[in-house]
Amino acid sequence: MTLPDGSAVWLVTRYADVRAALADPRLSLSKANATGGWRGFSLPPALDANLLNMDPPDHTRIRRLVGQAFTARRIDRLRPWVQHVADNLLDTVAPTGRADLIADLAGPLPVAVICELIGVPEANRPDFRSWTDAMIAPPPDDPRAAAKAVGAIHTFLADLVAARRAEPGHDLLSAMIAARDEDDRLSEDELTSLAFLILFAGYENSVHTIGNGLLTLLRHPDALANLRAEPQHVTSAVEEILRFEPPSPVAIRRFPTEDITIGGVTVPKGETVLLAVAAANRDPDRFTEPEDFDPQRADNPHLTLGHGIHYCLGAPLARMEIEIAIGTVVRRFPAIKLAVSADELQWRPSFRSRALQALPVLLDARS
Template sequence: MTSRPAAIFDHRLLHDPHRRYNALRDQAPVHHVLTPDGAPAWLVTRYDDVRAALGDPRLSVDKRFSGTDGEHGSSLPPELGAHLLNRDPPDHTRLRRLAAAAFTPRRVADLRPAVERIVSTLLDGLAGHDHAELIGSLASPLPLQVMHELLGLPTQTSVDFRTWTNTLLSAEANQPAQSRSAMANMRRFLIEQLAHKGAHPGDDLLTGLLAARDDDDRLTDDELVAMVFLLMFAGYDNSAALIGNVTHALLTNAEVHEAARAGSLALDELIDEVLRWNPSFPLAVRRFAREPITIAGQAIPAGDRIWLCLASANRDPAQFSEPDELGMPGERRPHLSFGHGIHYCLGAPLARLQTTVAVTSLVARFPGIRLAVPAHDIRWRESFRLRGLVALPVLL
């Protein structure tokens, strides 16, 4: 008999997600829940089950396998949904191959001077001040400016794009209606930019995506718009939240902060540990059961929606010792925050690059930096989809 779905996505979870997810994981490996948009789903909480499910071909990211129409609340319209995270092989294989042809490691590596220049300019704006707020002055503007440079977009659109993405991640009651308006505005903007690049090509990723082809195969117009939407949305929010979360971890853990000041901190290892300890995206992209399946003893009917809880899996005591503690760099604690298998995040190298440059430069420029308020007064965004700071006030 199928259990009645529980409304777990409430204010308790919003205000202390790790405590809530830990309790759910301790109770059972799989829970029947109501998602924030009112749809029933199965929440998978333990590391081994989540990792296996991320690579399980019986689970589809394509909403056509949903037992309903797949649309709930603020779901993406078809024109923005034709991207990698909504497609299974062979469509996914084709889209990733075409995107990878433009989003090469060389292109990401070539962005380092631009990232360093943008970070230096942003930090110059803080010089001479005693106080600063790092989310608005560094963590948010950096990935927006980098993404605009990568894609070759006009920088004056940054404020609009930040407003649209904040709307999509909001937990407010009227969010679905606002989200539809934001998505319409984003789509209109992207269509205009693609048309402009078609007439005025440049040395940028947008031009590369327009030209990407494999023999006679190329991205369709809808696929292009959806691909750029995904790159901008995920590239901005994931990187902005990651920069904030890593900086927060540094400033609230004395041993880690001292290692950074002494220059003995391997920042790439710290980034990985923060990704495990406090991931920017607590939940993986929803899946649908292609057929009746069983996860951790729980029978799940075909067509049911499945949410894989990365935040819970990353703190599973069966996988990690002292999982609620931020481990020191040098400890190998493999996380699932960038995914696993064919849907592993294509933009992970860029997110790491931006975070490394931002945090290294911040500590080097302001070695005495510390929180300007008690740690318990730091506010987190009220979002089920994103774990990020509202603000990070510091003394420089």
């Protein structure tokens, strides 16, 4: 297929093929193995040496270093604080009877959580969110917006690393700096690139899944009513949201290190392969009635968070944030409904993300 910029890529769509490809070591994430075609973001070296561009053994070394910060047990300790943040955000808009659930909840909640984890000062968090948005979907009237956003993020992270070196804290970035400076387990570019990836991925996918999930429930009032009556099913509802409306329709691009056969088709070495997670998640050969939204779906091995060694590092954190955000909205606002028709909602113009620009709602019957 051809991407919007004219680049040719190979698109893999069947569940079995996508799942196998996600774990196939012959499909490299390193741009060094690309022979042309689309290679994803163009980033400076200080942001590009991250896990999404690495294969073993470097990938293994760095993932092992940071993985301890994202264990389910450690993340669960954050749950009361994340619930507090979500409640405060909704307390702000509840008296008005109206909200934009992207601007008022889905955006600021993941930013607050991931920035708190890594040690980004509160005053800088709105800037980081705007830079990320400009990088993913730059406004059409500013062709240099993405490059300017990358430059701003680079400068910000370099300054933040210098500040944490001078005054270490108890945050993840301080621990990463110690690993760099004391144990020599990271290069300087790997340090800033890892901080960039954790901030970027920790915000980007969670905000879109929260927004997509709330919209999906609003468009399925029976499922919404059932979840309100049986809130213990929020965990399975989140898994179904991840399957039904993944935040990224395709996984990070890959490059074959040799000619490779996928689904009976030979893909030449070095060309760009995109794995269509959204298509795989609705493959009727794997899922019963895949076009139905079923929040209590029992058999749900979706691929939204990946598979194999590149499985989402922050999966426990993302699941917790999404559960809290959606569960809190469902519990607090029994009369919630869209403030506009679903057809009027605006989506981000990007094939790489399935992202609402806004989600206006009426929170109660008086609105």
